[in-house]
Amino acid sequence: MDGSRFPAVPFTEAVDPAGILSSAAQVQIADRLCEEFEVSRADRVAYGDSLSDRDLFGAVPVSVAVNxxxxxxxxxxxxxxxxxxxSDAYELVRRAR
Structure with missing residues (x-):
């Protein structure tokens, strides 16, 4: 599994913290997928919306904070x-390259 696990909607039970994807785990998963698809870190772009994306932003040369x-x-x-x-967020990177 490559994402956080949450209870079924509507939430009637507590979220298990062990099922939440950590910031460091995002980097590990991205590394594994990019190795599988032969994409180097230098060619990666990270998009994120919260501080849980901070490690991923630090692991790539280009990152976009979205909203x-x-x-x-x-x-x-x-x-x-x-x-x-x-598409506007993607355009920020396309124009910069």
Missing amino acids: ADRHLQGLATHAYGGGRDL
């Missing part, structure tokens, strides 16, 4: 706060 607070924006190479159209 994120100032803490994550300060860690990102780009910030998108324009709403719901993620």
